[in-house]
Amino acid sequence: MNVVIIDDEPKARKLLEILIKENCSKITSIFTAEDLISGVDIIKKEQPKIVFLDIEMPEHSGLEIFDFIDSASSNFEIIFTTAYSEYAIKAFELSAVDYLLKPLRADKLVDAIEKAIANIGKSHINLKLEELQKSLKSSNFKKIGLPVADGIKFINFEDIILLKADGMYTKVSVHKASELLISKPLKHFETLLESIPTFYRPHRSYLINLKYIQEYCKKDGGYIIMDNNESVSISKDKKDEFLTIVQNIG
Template sequence: MKAIIIDDERKSRNVLKILIEENCPKITEIFQAENLLSGIELIKEHNPRLVFLDIEMPEHSGIEILDFIDKDSYNFEIIFTTAYSEYAIKAFQLAAIDYLLKPVTAAVVSNAVVKALNYLTNSNIHKRLEELKTSLKKDNFSKIGLPYSNGIKFVEFKEIVAFKASGMYTETYLIDGSKILVSKPLKHFTELLKNVTYFFKCHRSYFINIQHIVEYSRSDGGFITLSNTLSVPISNDRKEDFLSIVSAL
């Protein structure tokens, strides 16, 4: 399997190349480019399956790859390398795009490659890049990518009714009545959306959108009915916070 590293810093390219060679046996050929345009030429010439792409480079940033490759020509997965701020990292997470935070380590590289290879069949990388580009331009995020068995579905925060823990997966209930089994644990979403004021963790297994609450009942220990008719329990230690929040609605 071929991979290409695109980074303007030679030292960063060489370090990453060594880490890939030592920890990612499925990658058998690695090519390097010092800028985006040279990297585009290598992509067209070698048809790689993975591209490690620095987000911030002189002349052209990594995200500008959208301007040079037709959307139907993306038969590879991208892993960004970045020293960007927490804000930008959140944009990567919401767009379901993997990234390596510099300085990179062997374990992080190995895990990122495994995840990227799992995405290859249903990558939809062009759409995820568009979402990332949009998010990086905004002051506030409003959309999230939900990885599932057939690809990644992008939804507005407001379209999510609730998240329910299901082992290392999360059942995501949407306003249209559909349910998606997402290949992320519930903790991923509680951390990612902790600053979105209308999401509330009412129970260790549930993270709900309070905008979709229809009814709260004190019977049976207390439960909440949501707009999709889903009934969810509320933990005793969360009732006071919950009542305080809903009283302000």
């Protein structure tokens, strides 16, 4: 049985390949690709029974696979491998689409493969994928809705530089955009963004996006300078944790 792994992260591809070899004797050949287009080429050539497909990839999302393959002639099952957070997993379940959460576990992998084998040729994966796209789109998966005076502004998670508590309000600094004052407390956003690994709360008054850190200054007890030149305090009990995170990023 042939399978194809499509994932833009080399370590993720290698780990999945190792887990399959160690736990799934029914699978005889494993092919890998770093992007959707090259993965589609392999699928057309090798005719796999199962495709392990990451969703968030450069160029093309895994959800676009049937834009490049004739769904009527696709005789394979898809198992999505994803780091998506819990609130998005509901969309997978409502669409009856199989998925594995990263970091991957061997027991879950075996169960997913057995289920996929049983469903080959009879699960209408292309229809499920259409429903999944609708579900993810309706939940604004890549964005967060911020209530403003004249409506709701949808901002990409990755464009948020930092969030700052202002009483029962929160000031949101956005990359290449004006600061927003939102009538929600910072705790509300901490809960919404807790599963996005780039967000970190170094102080009770701040929630920052680690990708926008410009500098860490040791003086005055230590503080962070963000790319928008705003200084962010660090709580004493968070300093060691923060420095560990920054060192790992580097």
